Amino acid sequence: MATLYVFGIGGTGARVIRSLTMLLAAGVEMQNCDRVVPILIDPxxxxxxxxxxxxxxKTYQRLRSQLQPAPEAGQFFHTEVATLASLASTSGQVRDPRVKETFEYNFSGMDEPLxxxxxxxxLPVESRHLVDLLFDKKNLDENLKVGFKGSPNVGSVVLNQLSTSPEIDFFANGFGPDDRVFFISSIFGGTGAAGFPLLLKNLRNPAGKLPKQDRLNAAPMGALTVLPYFDLKSDETSAIDSNTFITKTKAALAYYQRNLPGLNALYYVGDQAKKQQENREGGGQQRNxxxxxxVVGALAVFDFMRHPAATLLQDTHYYEYGLERDDQDVQFQSFDPGQTRPLIGAALTEFEFFATWLEHHFPDTDDAVYAKNIGLKSxxxxxxxxxxxxxxxxxxxxPEGQPISFSAWLRELQGNARRFAPFRLGEADFDKIVVGQEAKKGFFNSDVISRSYVRERLDKQLRKVTDAEAPGEFIRAFSDVMHEVVTEKVPGF
Structure with a gap:
């Protein structure tokens, strides 16, 4: 079973993995692997x-674990998402108890100044003088509890502990011959800008001492570097100033040019800042x-995985992303018709139709054959x-103040700038949901995708099964029916 390990470093890494998870839930196919292991790194x-x-x-993982048999390619929740610790059951290695059943790396000793x-x-007096040259008094006095506050020089020191951690040792020991690694980070902050090159250096090291070092040195490794794409509101009390983002980006790019040995694919994505975010140094209030x-950053992961390993290992490949049309309100027609649109357009539409049915149409059809066959009402x-x-x-x-849902994700994308607004949110009429790709009405102005049209197909698909099989049969049937509806009735895909 081939595994993709995705290291999401800092806040940007977490946000890109959020979008990646939504695309996986919609059934967007991740090629050349059966399982994705996200590892979030943020002190x-x-x-x-x-x-x-x-x-x-965690919610995706619980859902996926209850689908028996596992969904097939193209169906909702097809790709397995696993924690690093859970791999002990498949790799056969004994798990170090310090490797926790979680999606995040566990930092310790961070509630203190640098x-x-x-x-x-x-330290010896000579070493103290060296530290004084490298870090100013403000850096040294800053508490590390909420991260590095846009200072990669601080992050580069603290994140060195990763190389000798039990998590990295466990990861390396279970690394398979067909596995791959992908890093996601921003380049204009502290944690991501420092963490990505350090991790790459420690994992891809000809003289390294990690278990299975030969496999790590031979595995395809890619990275997404997110350039500035938002501003922060001015706040004199904050250690973070978005006016320095471009300067930091230039400095980091110059460093990356010389210090990314062995990287096979590097993806760049960014945008002109259109909207200012609240200036939050960290903690629970930092939730953009x-x-x-x-979303585009998540597409880089799918693109990396579609390339054969032999192609990636030939050289270092560099990628940027461009829209088919430079729209401020991005719809599916804004994407290139040869790659992005067929990759995510139909899948996201099918998943939105699925959510729409459950929210607006299931309450009126809970006694239909499809619902009765699996006891869906209760x-x-x-x-x-x-x-x-x-x-x-x-x-x-x-969780309070943390809407995690697909609906919340779409709502936030539609309210941001640039807007990603492919759907009319809250619309119950399937013919009108996809913006710019509305279904044409039939005779006598009748709906093309009516409730009865969908219900009939669900009645044919959902058969009687045991309670244990019901979730898997439920997802399979809705995946197939919504795929059939979108393929036959929604133009433009």
């Missing part, structure tokens, strides 16, 4: 972006709305699988 334990993504990943982290006062750039309210599904699709039982 800010309470970072709102990270915590929201972790809750989303000065204390370095044991500054215990989903942005279109993060299971929808009491079954653990369906509770998690509602949580994933809608704003249901989300």
């Amino acid at each position: 800010d334990a309470l970072n709102g972006d990270k915590q929201r993504t972790i809750e989303l990943l 000065r204390d982290y370095l044991h500054y006062h215990a 709305d989903a942005h279109f750039v993060e 299971a929808w309210q009491t079954g653990a699988f369906y509770r998690d599904l509602r949580r994933f699709l809608f704003d249901y039982n989300s």
Whole structure:
């Protein structure tokens, strides 16, 4: 079983993985692997972006684990998403108890200033002078609890602990011959700009001492570097100033040009800032709305995985992304018809139709054959699988202040700038949901995709099964029916 390990570094890494998870849920196919293992790296334990993504990943994992048999390629929730610790059951290795059952790397000793982290006062006087040259007093006095506050020089010191951690040792020991690695980070902050080159250096090291070092040196490794795409509101009390983003980006790019040995594919994505975000240094309040750039960033992962390993290993490949049309309101017609549109257009539409049916049409068809065959009426309210599904699709039982749902994600993308607004959110009429690709009415102005049209197909698909098989049969049937509806009735895909 080939595995893709995705290291999401810092807040931007977490936000891109959030979009990646939504695309996987919609059934967008991840080629050349059977399983994705996201690993979020951020010393800010309470970072709102990270915590929201972790809750989303945990919900996806619970849903996917209850689908028996597993969904086929193209169906909703097809790709397995796993924690690093859970791989012990398939790799056969004994799990170090320090490797926790979580999607995040567990930093320790971070609730202290950098000065204390370095044991500054215990250093020889010569070493203290060197530290004073490398870091100013403000850097040394800053508490590390909420991360590095846009200072990659601080991050480069603290993140070195990753190379000797039990998590990295466990990861390397279980690394398979067909596995790959992908890094996601921003280049204009502190954690991401520092963490990505450090991780690459430690994993891709001819003289390295990690287990399975030969496999790591031979594996395809790619990275997404996110350039500035938003501004922060001015705040004199904050250590983060978005006016320095471009300067930091230029400095980091110059460093990356010389210090990314062994990287096989590097993806760049960014946009002119259109909207200012609140200036939050970290903690639970740092929770930015989903942005279109993060969706494009997630597409880089799919593109990396579609290339054969032999092609990637020949040289270093560099990629940028461009829209077919430079629209401020991005719809599916804004994407290139040869790659992005067929990759995600139909899949996201099918998933939105699925959510629309459950929100607007299932309450009026809960006694239909398809619902009776799997006892959906009662299971929808009491079954653990369906509770998690509602949580994933809608704003249901989300952590306070952390809406994790597909609906919330679409809503945030539509409210940001540039806007990603392919759907009319809240619309119950399937003919009108896809903006710019409305279905043409039939005779006597009748609906092309009517409730009865969808219901008939669900009645034919959903057969009687046991309670244990019901979630898997439910997802299979809705995936197939919505695929048939979109393929036959929605123009433009």
